[in-house]
Amino acid sequence: MDLMNIMLEVTGSWSHFGGAVGAGLAAIGAGIGIGQIGKGATEAIARQPEAANDIRGGMILTAAFVEGVALFAVIAGLLAVLK
């Protein structure tokens, strides 16, 4: 093992740093987004129980949108960690 391999290793260290922090930030995004959606949907069902199916449809659709982006970002973070 010579100096160049070590310097190469050093480069990977920042990848792991950024990957893990990026995955954490993605989880914050999912929390902010899906949290508001879930709060709005549960309160909406309580206000108008007859519309529960419509409300649930909108809830699942928007939550899936947020989830898609967040999972994609977590996978990007995982790839940076595993590199």
Added chain:
Amino acid sequence: MDLMNIMLEVTGSWSHFGGAVGAGLAAIGAGIGIGQIGKGATEAIARQPEAANDIRGGMILTAAFVEGVALFAVIAGLLAVLK
């Protein structure tokens, strides 16, 4: 132990830093998200106890979405710490 091994150790250090901070950020995300969902759901059940089943369904669904992303991000952090 010579200088090169020490420099190699330095590389891992930032991984651990980022992994632990990333896991903490993921926990903040879960807190923001599931906190709002739980608050909304408990208040919604109090407002319309007859709709408790619909409300509980929406609560569990959205909480599971947030939980999935957050656990995924914590695992990315753990991988960075254990690397």
Added chain:
Amino acid sequence: MDLMNIMLEVTGSWSHFGGAVGAGLAAIGAGIGIGQIGKGATEAIARQPEAANDIRGGMILTAAFVEGVALFAVIAGLLAVLK
């Protein structure tokens, strides 16, 4: 103790720093999340005492979700500190 041992000590330092900060962030997440859930649940039970069992069920479920992620993140922080 010569220069090399000192440099080796420096390497572990950032791990410990990150581990402690990450565990602290996880505690903030648990505080935000379970705080809102507990607030919502106590107010909900006060509003509709007959629905206390349903409300308690939702409260425990969501609080356990937040707790799971936060404990996991604290363990990641502990691992980084102990490394």
